[in-house]
Amino acid sequence: MRPSAMRSAAQLLRRRSYSSASGQPERKVAILGAAGGIGQPLALLMKLNPLVSSLSLYDIAATPGVAADVSHINSPALVKGFMGDDQLAEALEGADLVIIPAGVPRKPGMTRDDLFNINAGIVKNLCTAIAKYCPNALINMISNPVNSTVPIAAEVFKKAGTYDEKKLFGVTTLDVVRARTFYAGKANVPVTGVNVPVVGGHAGITILPLFSQATPSTNALSSEDIKALTKRTQEGGTEVVEAKAGKGSATLSMAYAGAVFGDACLKGLNGVPDIVECSYVQSTITELPFFASKVRLGKNGVEEVLGLGELSAFEKEGLESLKGELKSSIDKGIAFANAS
Ligand SMILES: NC(=O)C1=CN([C@@H]2O[C@H](COP(=O)(O)OP(=O)(O)OC[C@H]3O[C@@H](n4cnc5c(N)ncnc54)[C@H](O)[C@@H]3O)[C@@H](O)[C@H]2O)C=CC1
């Protein structure tokens, strides 16, 4: 191609990838599991996000209705529904961000790991398609057990030769959302200004909120209060599962958390500086290959995995006691992905 022709092709590509209305880069977001309890309100929230220009709603059932409904909202994102295996390729092609809440939720008495047998296969198949149709997309994994589904995704991408550890995220934002809410309530401070890092993983004791680093700091909480807040954050999912009494797990708060994290990923992609969120990612900050911690997001996904900072004695103890369970969940995911 002549240099002038190459220049105009490059200009055309640049023009194509920028929305004329907002000056923001055009971004396609795909939600897999979009007709579910999380998927529907998440679709609504992503439709409201001005950074989204194209919203692709995929599920094995019911997406035409969800897509028709959400598409009537007068915000810029163009909504399309896709249903079934035959339409998965089109749902994914060109996606910048794929959010995955596909799979079964818990019922009372179950652990997240009890979902492994069904959800591991679902995640594996979806990630196989992602590797083929949008290998450069950022992945936000919501499907449980997150401690295992993220390692499964990594193995699938490695096998396909598309793995980029900067682009794979386990969504642990709901733990942060809960920790903020519970802390604000107990410390009696306005919740809007509260932040609490949550590290480790996303199940029971692997969820480790760092209340010693909570902002604004307070002297109002006793060590008993901190223990109770930690337990409530770790058991937040179970609290909802029990309250829903067989009708699923957290959906609305999860959709909110998923939308917050998805928005942060899009801002990072668009070059907005200093976007920091907690997420479960490939990590070297402990001896475990995957670990949730604060992560700086950027144009390629993870820009920097931030360290744990100073921990209280109680948090140090929590960190040591979560490692065994987290390691076995990671190993289980890796073994599953490589066995089948
Ligand atoms: N990471 C987190 O903090 C949280 C994770 N979750 C997890 O999110 C997942 C979804 O939960 P809900 O939306 O409440 O469940 P749900 O059952 O209401 O919805 C799941 C959706 O996935 C769809 N689905 C099943 N197989 C699929 C496939 N192969 N491809 C595409 N879609 C498929 C179903 O048709 C359904 O519409 C569960 O695994 C749950 O444990 C839930 C809350 C918080």
Ligand SMILES: O=C([O-])CC(=O)C(=O)O
């Ligand atoms: O508890 C569950 O099964 C769903 C979940 O991950 C949460 O709400 O944190």
